Amino acid sequence: MAAPAPEASEAGTLHEQIVNKLRAVLLNGELADGARIPEAQLCLRFGISRTPLREALKVLAAEGFIELRPNRGSIVAPIDPVEVGHLFEMKGTLEQMIGRLAAVRATAEDAARIERAHAALASPPEPAAYTALNQEFHRALALATHNPVLLQSYDNLQKRVLRLRFVVNENPQRVLESFGEHEGIMVAFRARARLDLAERLEEHNRLTGEAVRRTLKGESA
Amino acid sequence: MAAPAPEASEAGTLHEQIVNKLRAVLLNGELADGARIPEAQLCLRFGISRTPLREALKVLAAEGFIELRPNRGSIVAPIDPVEVGHLFEMKGTLEQMIGRLAAVRATAEDAARIERAHAALASPPEPAAYTALNQEFHRALALATHNPVLLQSYDNLQKRVLRLRFVVNENPQRVLESFGEHEGIMVAFRARARLDLAERLEEHNRLTGEAVRRTLKGESA
DNA sequence: CGGGTCATTTTTGAATGCAAAATGTCGTCC
DNA sequence: GGACGACATTTTGCATTCAAAAATGACCCG
Structure with missing residues (x-):
């Protein structure tokens, strides 16, 4: 029925939406492999603060899309x-x-x-x-x-x-x-x-x- | 503290530790199925504030251990x-x-x-x-x-x-x-x-x- | 005495603030 | 000229705070 979704966006919880939008950014290849995740920029873009964004980051890290480096920011998981x-x-x-x-x-x-x-x-x-x-x-x-x-x-x-x-x-x-x-x-x-x-x-x-x-x-x- | 569990406790990022500890709580059956997750209590117990705890909650929800109900708190995922x-x-x-x-x-x-x-x-x-x-x-x-x-x-x-x-x-x-x-x-x-x-x-x-x-x-x- | 409405309290979700860590810059010394 | 180290800046992680939503309970009316 619904959309082959050019961008996963409006479905489920707000949290899920953020996760999906963020994942879409990664899948679109907007960020190079190994690139730092620009938290501030994404907050601006999604119109949210860092708290919900970081929640999404943790989820995507668990899914294997992002690498979390303690105290040194997250990066796009490099393709090995x-x-x-x-x-x-x-x-x-x-x-x-x-x-x-x-x-x-x-x-x-x-x-x-x-x-x-x-x-x-x-x-x-x-x-x-x-x-x-x-x-x-x-x-x-x-x-x-x-x-x-x-x-x-x-x-x-x-x-x-x-x-x-x-x-x-x-x-x-x-x-x-x-x-x-x-x-x-x-x-x-x-x-x-x-x-x-x-x-x-x-x-x-x-x-x-x-x-x-x-x-x-x-x-x- | 009656935590005999020699397992998941001191390893990896602090975030990972929290996820593991929280998962252990769920696996130990301390909380009944469908029970509300007592955020405040767990914060006390782990000695952290709500922000990192909630990050862990989202991860565990993605893993299928917890159910996130918008605006109504998280519950232990009931066994279906x-x-x-x-x-x-x-x-x-x-x-x-x-x-x-x-x-x-x-x-x-x-x-x-x-x-x-x-x-x-x-x-x-x-x-x-x-x-x-x-x-x-x-x-x-x-x-x-x-x-x-x-x-x-x-x-x-x-x-x-x-x-x-x-x-x-x-x-x-x-x-x-x-x-x-x-x-x-x-x-x-x-x-x-x-x-x-x-x-x-x-x-x-x-x-x-x-x-x-x-x-x-x-x-x- | 039961049902429903509204105010109060509690809880949730997210923004902000703050301390610590890392990064970058520049000056100095060799 | 280049390397090292002190200082300023930025970024990160978390605690705190604040607004909104739900749960609770008191009250009124039928």
Whole structure:
């Protein structure tokens, strides 16, 4: 229903809103990796004082987006290539779980949402939108598991990985491949073939992870 | 102060210490489910003001231990039997992952730690200690994956499940069974049989989850 | 005697203020 | 000319304070 949200903003508690806005700032790449978090500036921008902002900082630190250095300010958590491997490894496991559960538990409504998300990816209006639509698709599958614990963990991982999207998006070759894999995923989903679906999702994740690592390596080289 | 807990107290940032102490209070069951969090009291007890305490509250809310009700205070997140199922489902997936990875990646040091933890369980000094030793054992396996992302997620789940320990501990029958399953787990681990280890861990988790659900149902009935 | 309204108290959420720590600047000395 | 150290500035972390919202209770009226 609602928004693929260009910016998560109006939902839930005020505290949650701040957390979301702050996370959006980080995900948008407005702040370079390792950059100091400009508390004062963000307070101005959000029209709040330091107290609620710092509460949000602590939460985002716990989520892994920010690094808290005692008495020396917070910085944007730098992207560590080793950790990227760990993130994808974890995500692969969750994808498998999602595949097995979604195949069994998806309601008609879930299926419709998944189909819709998949269809939207067939003709992405622009490359920049691809990432958001892609996330929408995978999230629709995660929703179909009807396991909120899994969903939350998966969401968090997705967002952490999202920080790397700029290195993925720019590869049209990989985008094409990715859509092909989605087609396969949909075949398995429509057949409600749980093991096949799980395997395809895991493989898809693995390939994406490899593409990311390749690009990261290429950049740093 | 009757805090025998040799655990989470003096480590890391002051902020982290507060989070840990507060989480310990919740895990110790000092506050009933759904009970209001007595901010003022905890401030006194920890010798801090409300600002850092509230930062910790937000973090614990994000971790799922506390429920934040706008303008109406925070409460201890009530245990929802349905969510317990979701927690164990998720934990089962992670256990599988742990099994597959630990079998392959465990160093000699990891193996030693795992053996030690297992041996400690053979003759638990008292039933009350069983839970802690049990967690130690499973955590040792998680450590052997050398994936910090997985470890953090697993730790969080363990702690959330830990809130239910009182319903598990009191079943000596289940404790015996559990140790038997651990024996099998060790056989698979020593042989570095990744698929076998994964399956045994998952099965062990499933059985534990069922025992918890049974007890929960018995209580509410 | 019960139900409802309004004032009082308590609690919550956020802004401000303050002490300590870190950072940056500049002068001095080698 | 460069390195070191004292001083000023900024930033951080926390306590305190303040306004608004909810809980409590007193009172009135039917």
